[in-house]
Amino acid sequence: MAYSFKYRALFLRRSMDVNRIANRARKSISTFCIEECKAYCCRKGHLVVKENEINKVTQGRKNELIAEGKLKPIIGGKYSLYIGDEDNACPSLKGNKCLIHKSRLRPKTCGDFPIYIVDKTVMISGSCTAARAGMFYPYIKKFMKLGYKVSEGSGLLNSDFYKVAE
Numbered sequence: 001m002a003y004s005f006k007y008r009a010l011f012l013r014r015s016m017d018v019n020r021i022a023n024r025a026r027k028s029i030s031t032f033c034i035e036e037c038k039a040y041c042c043r044k045g046h047l048v049v050k051e052n053e054i055n056k057v058t059q060g061r062k063n064e065l066i067a068e069g070k071l072k073p074i075i076g077g078k079y080s081l082y083i084g085d086e087d088n089a090c091p092s093l094k095g096n097k098c099l100i101h102k103s104r105l106r107p108k109t110c111g112d113f114p115i116y117i118v119d120k121t122v123m124i125s126g127s128c129t130a131a132r133a134g135m136f137y138p139y140i141k142k143f144m145k146l147g148y149k150v151s152e153g154s155g156l157l158n159s160d161f162y163k164v165a166e
């Protein structure tokens with residue numbers, strides 16, 4: 001019993017630590033995102049948005065975007081929003097900055113990208129410019145020190161950021 005309590009406490013501490021490091025790593029690239037990368041991930045592919053987030057993310061343009069075929073319902077009561085090129089970036093993007101950055105209605109995948117923690121693995125999207133430039137290197141070492149496996153590469157092209165509505 002004492003052993004399982006100790007093990008659980010250790011597990012919780014590690015998971016808090018890994019999330020703290022991931023948040024620090026995401027924050028460390030914020031200037032690069034705006035000034036160098038120019039918010040590439042906010043103008044690429046499709047973004048999955050929950051029903052309650054639609055009005056916020058589309059800046060009130062839900063009906064207009066549905067009529068234009070850029071917003072489509074998908075399974076689970078969610079929507080797929082096309083944010084695939086220069087002229088069709090996410091409606092919440094202005095001057096390479098997210099207008100809803102601090103809102104609780106910003107999709108979780110936007111806040112997590114490009115680092116996702118799944119069980120004992122930290123996955124870093126290979127489609128992120130900062131990741132490709134090796135900017136997460138110091139954090140990768142920290143994740144590994146905590147005993148996490150780090151997976152980098154194109155696997156996250158299938159993340160919510162890139163799911164295509166058919």
Ligand code: SF4
Pocket residue numbers: 029032033034037038039040041042113114127128129130131
């Ligand atoms: S692709 Fe990566 S570096 Fe570029 S804006 Fe997105 S998170 Fe930042």
Ligand code: SF4
Pocket residue numbers: 041042047057083090091092093097098099100101106107110
């Ligand atoms: S909601 Fe914000 S972070 Fe997410 S795609 Fe749109 S502009 Fe980018």
